[in-house]
Amino acid sequence: MPSPTRPASKPTGLECRMAVLGADVRLTPHRREVFDTLAASTDHPTALDIFTRIKDRSPGISLATVYNCLDHLTSAGLIKQVHLERGQSRYCANLQEHVHFHCETCGKVIDAHPAADFDPARFWILPKGTKVTRMDIAIHGTCEACANK
Amino acid sequence: MPSPTRPASKPTGLECRMAVLGADVRLTPHRREVFDTLAASTDHPTALDIFTRIKDRSPGISLATVYNCLDHLTSAGLIKQVHLERGQSRYCANLQEHVHFHCETCGKVIDAHPAADFDPARFWILPKGTKVTRMDIAIHGTCEACANK
DNA sequence: CTTTAGAATTAGAATGATTCTAAATCTGTC
DNA sequence: GACAGATTTAGAATCATTCTAATTCTAAAG
Numbered sequence: 001m002p003s004p005t006r007p008a009s010k011p012t013g014l015e016c017r018m019a020v021l022g023a024d025v026r027l028t029p030h031r032r033e034v035f036d037t038l039a040a041s042t043d044h045p046t047a048l049d050i051f052t053r054i055k056d057r058s059p060g061i062s063l064a065t066v067y068n069c070l071d072h073l074t075s076a077g078l079i080k081q082v083h084l085e086r087g088q089s090r091y092c093a094n095l096q097e098h099v100h101f102h103c104e105t106c107g108k109v110i111d112a113h114p115a116a117d118f119d120p121a122r123f124w125i126l127p128k129g130t131k132v133t134r135m136d137i138a139i140h141g142t143c144e145a146c147a148n149k
Numbered sequence: 150m151p152s153p154t155r156p157a158s159k160p161t162g163l164e165c166r167m168a169v170l171g172a173d174v175r176l177t178p179h180r181r182e183v184f185d186t187l188a189a190s191t192d193h194p195t196a197l198d199i200f201t202r203i204k205d206r207s208p209g210i211s212l213a214t215v216y217n218c219l220d221h222l223t224s225a226g227l228i229k230q231v232h233l234e235r236g237q238s239r240y241c242a243n244l245q246e247h248v249h250f251h252c253e254t255c256g257k258v259i260d261a262h263p264a265a266d267f268d269p270a271r272f273w274i275l276p277k278g279t280k281v282t283r284m285d286i287a288i289h290g291t292c293e294a295c296a297n298k
Numbered sequence: 299c300t301t302t303a304g305a306a307t308t309a310g311a312a313t314g315a316t317t318c319t320a321a322a323t324c325t326g327t328c
Numbered sequence: 329g330a331c332a333g334a335t336t337t338a339g340a341a342t343c344a345t346t347c348t349a350a351t352t353c354t355a356a357a358g
Contacts, residue, residue, distance in 0.1 A: 026354085028306065047344080062308050067345065069306095083232040086316075088344060099273050110276060118272045124248050124261045124286075129293025133253070136287040137273075144278025175325085177335065196315080211337050216316065218335095235345075237315060299358100306353070311346105318341065325334080 013039070014078070017095075023076040033058060034069040035093065038079055044090040044100070044109040084109065084138050099137035105146035112139065162188070163227070166244075172225040182207055183218040184242065187228055193239040193249070193258040233258065233287050248286035254295035261288070 014027065014035045025031065037053050038045065045053070051066040070091055073079045082090040084102045092100075094111055101110040126132070163176065163184045174180065186202050187194065194202070200215040219240055222228045231239040233251045241249075243260055250259040275281070 026305070028353085030307075060308085062310095064309080064346080065307055072306095081235070083234065085232065086230070086238050089235050101275055101279060104282065112273045112275050115272050115274060123264050123267045124288065125264060126250055126261045126288065127259060127293060129296055130250060130290060131296055132288055132290040134289050136285075136289070138285040139273065139275065139281055140283050140285070141279060141281040144276060147278055147280055175334070177324090179336075209337085211339095213317080213338080214336055301358080302354105302356090304354090304356105306351100308349100308351075311348080313346070314344090316341105316343080319339090321337085323334105323336070325332100327331090327333105328329100 017078055018076075021077055023078055025072050025076045025078070028069075030058070030061060030065050031069045031072060033061070034066060035073055035078065038073075038091055039093040041093075042111075044082055044092050046088040046090055048088070050091070082109070082136070082138075084140075099139055101139045101141070101143070103143035103146055104140055105142050105149070108143055110143070166227055167225075170226055172227055174221050174225045174227070177218075179207070179210060179214050180218045180221060182210070183215055184222055184227065187222075187240055188242040190242075191260075193231055193241050195237040195239055197237070199240070231258070231285070231287075233289075248288055250288045250290070250292070252292035252295055253289055254291050254298070257292055259292070 014032060017023070018025070018027075033054055034050060037050050041050075041053070043049075047066050047070055048063065050070070051061070051063045054061055054066065070079070070081075074081050074091075077095075078093075080092045080095070082092050082100055084090065084100060090109065092111075096113065098111045098113050101112050102108075103110075163181055166172070167174070167176075182203050183199060186199050190199075190202070192198075196215050196219055197212065199219070200210070200212045203210055203215065219228070219230075223230050223240075227242075227244075229241045229244070231241050231249055233239065233249060239258065241260075245262065247260045247262050250261050251257075252259075
């Protein structure tokens with residue numbers, strides 16, 4: 001099973017996700033691969049991380065294409081861009097409502113989900129007329145492993 | 150009154166803020182100027198914005214120094230770094246608990262304050278052992294002016 | 299099955315933000 | 329008033345990202 005052939009890649013749900021969201025992007029092999037790679041990652045990789053992971057399977061792909069695919073997938077709403085620190089953007093295929101816990105010691109990023117009764121709209125007083133499209137919540141601190149180091 | 154002499158700069162509260170927070174940074178003229186400039190800004194300027202604003206008063210200052218001062222002030226907890234988009238970091242001297250509303254059309258950033266009964270600790274389920282030091286909340290959307298454009 | 303127009307992809311150059319480096323200057327302490 | 333250590337400087341270096349122009353692919357029309 002650890003054969004070097006291209007993994008049979010069960011349909012990862014990109015089409016399904018596109019259908020659910022009514023998203024409209026041309027589905028090229030590269031875009032699919034970028035999405036699959038991200039969807040298989042739990043660590044909020046950077047563009048370069050994704051590029052590195054894909055290169056084993058698709059040696060021809062270029063970093064510019066990875067950026068390009070990530071941008072298309074992001075603007076179609078199929079994935080999310082995450083900005084936690086100065087420097088690189090990270091990406092995340094988890095579209096459930098969640099926040100990012102960022103360990104300032106080891107850099108690890110963990111998804112955390114809201115309590116059942118959380119109602120974001122109710123908690124911040126925004127200027128009248130403001131339209132909200134999305135909310136990014138980052139919680140910074142120390143993860144258990146680092147706290148016990 | 151619009152004289153070109155250095156504004157008499159009423160004590161802006163940097164010392165006071167340092168005392169309240171128990172922060173320990175050597176207070177150099179540049180650091181004070183960076184802080185004062187930021188404290189006088191409501192628009193969440195970038196390092197380059199701050200550099201430009203200061204240069205009129207202190208022609209000798211270098212961009213590296215502005216970065217340096219911003220980093221020192223940030224790690225002393227006297228100001229906050231804000232990451233809303235790919236690209237430059239922004240800075241903010243408002244230490245009250247607040248969130249940033251970011252207009253995706255005009256780029257404007259507005260501070261919004263939480264409702265009185267908001268209790269952040271209660272809303273997200275974090276892994277056990279996690280220690281939280283701070284929380285960054287960004288709300289993206291369209292401001293009233295842009296919505297009516 | 300060909301043509302064709304538009305989209306996607308590429309390598310590499312270019313840009314923009316930030317950090318680094320090494321030398322010069324300043325500050326507080328003895 | 330000298331010295332060690334911190335701060336500041338200009339400019340070079342680095343890192344992440346975007347741009348460019350040429351090439352390749354794709355889907356739809358003929």
